[in-house]
Amino acid sequence: MTLTNADITELTALRRLLHQHPEVSGQEQGTAGRITDALLGHSPDRLLTGLGGHGVAAVYQGQDYGPTILFRCELDALPITEQGDLPHRSTVPGTGHLCGHDGHMTVLLALARLLSRQRPARGRVVLLFQPAEETGAGAEAVLRNPDFETISPDYAFALHNMPGLPLGHVGLIPGPVNCASRGMAVTLTGKSAHASEPENGRSPMHTLAHLMPALTALSxxxxxxxxxxxxxxxxxxxxAPAFGIAPGDATLYVTLRTLTDGGMQALCDAATTLVMDTATAQGLTTEISYHDIFAHCENHPEATLILRRALDALHVPHNARGLPMRASEDFGRFGQRAKAAMLFLGAGTAHAALHNPDYDFPDDLIPIGARIFHQVARDMLG
Ligand SMILES: [Zn+2]
Ligand SMILES: [Zn+2]
Structure with missing residues (x-):
């Protein structure tokens, strides 16, 4: 069973509608409403809302006992002004679907159409529309929601579109695919003074001037x-932006990135030592906090093999190009609960990069992504 031309026309229109109404992480109320309405049109056996914020999940149940397979996409957009003159460009100032999550949602809505026409023979398929991926908070919040226990998956799959890879080609490897990362916020406090008497204060200037290249050199x-x-x-x-005051405080943000969670502690320790030693030597007090914490994303060997078999059955070309990625992805959290794997779907070699102001999800990937996931569901659940 495949999508009809009418399906693809409707799905493309829906993707563009989602694109026109982007919402940033944690504020995806309108998007979740549109998704819920669309899913209700495809008669899921169960629909869960309010998962970890505005998360939505549709469950399609088979007759016989079998595993639960979760497919996950993301609801959120970015606080970036979209540029360009697309007819379906963002209508929300300062906000844009510039990571393609509008397209990922549409792939799962396509899957909902197919599953509503033919349920899996056994087990369950869960289509999860996860909030707040961009801040790294959403997956964790969904997993902590008590309702999630009732759909606890045995396997979890996701895709992310990947500009730079030929359109419709797939990047897939077992092991780490996305890096661990975290934002380190450093507050330095000294003492302000009159700009005519800087020697009476303790300025963070020299500490900052030392730390910026020294932290960068940890790479x-x-x-x-x-x-x-x-x-x-x-x-x-x-x-402060003033001429009369010698500064007495500063804030420095640095994003730390490692291939795996195992390497992150050592990098945090090295960065902390550098900051503390430098600031203390210059008489400053220091506070450090961490934000946007992403676990690394690890493709389970069995789940990776399942994806690979589906790609081979569909003659979709796949290789290891571009992997592991430097970027982070909070799908890694699902790998701590299920056998999980993520694939990267080529958006075209000349396509605008993710998070660029002129990025737009290629509609041609909607049926390709849906076919791959549908094949996985059919292979595993009949
Ligand atoms: Zn993104
Ligand atoms: Zn993304």
Whole structure:
């Protein structure tokens, strides 16, 4: 069973509607409402809402006993102004679907159509529309929701579109596929002074000037190396925008990245030591906090093999190109509860990169993504 031309036309229109009404992480109320309405049109056996925020899940139940397979997509958009003149460009100022989550949602809505026409023979399929992926908070919140226990999956699958890879080609490997990352926020406190008497204060200037390159120098290797580390200074603020005050405080943000969770503690320790030693030597007090914490994403060998067999059955070309990715992805949390794997679906070699202001999900990937996941469901559940 495949999608009809009418299905694809309707799904494409729905993808563009989602694109026009993006909502940032944790605020996906309108999107969740549209998804719920669409799913109700495809008669799921069970529909759960309010999962970990605005998360929605549809369950399609087989007659016989069997495993539960979860397919996951993301509801959220980004706080970035979309550029370009697409007819379906964002109508929300400062917010855009620039990671393609509108397309990932539509792939699962396509799957809902197919499953509503023919239920799995056994087990269950769960279609999960997860909130707040971009901040790393959503997967964790869904997993902590008591309702999730009732759909606890044996296997979990996800896809992410990947610009740079030929359209419709797939990147897939077992093992780590997305890096662990976390935001480290450093607050330095000294003492402000009159700008004419800076010697009477304790400015964080020299500490900042030392720390920015020193933290950056903690980076080495590529994600193909098991000891890959990357430290990216993302934000800095010192004192106030004034000419009369020598600054007495500063804030520095750095994003720390490692291939696996195992490597993250060592990088945190190295960064903390560097910050504390530098700041203390210059008479500053320091506070450190962590934000946007992403576990690394690990493809389980069995789940990876299941995806690979589906790709081979459909003659979809696949290889290891571009993997593991430097970027993070909170789907990794599902791998702590289920045999999980994620594939990367090529969005075209010349396609705008993810999070770029002119990015738009290629509609051609909707039926391709749906066919792959439908094949997985049929292979496993009949
Ligand atoms: Zn993103
Ligand atoms: Zn994304």
């Amino acid at each position: 080495h290797g590529t994600p193909q190396d098991t000891d890959f580390t990357l430290a990216t200074v993302t934000h800095v603020q010192m004192g």
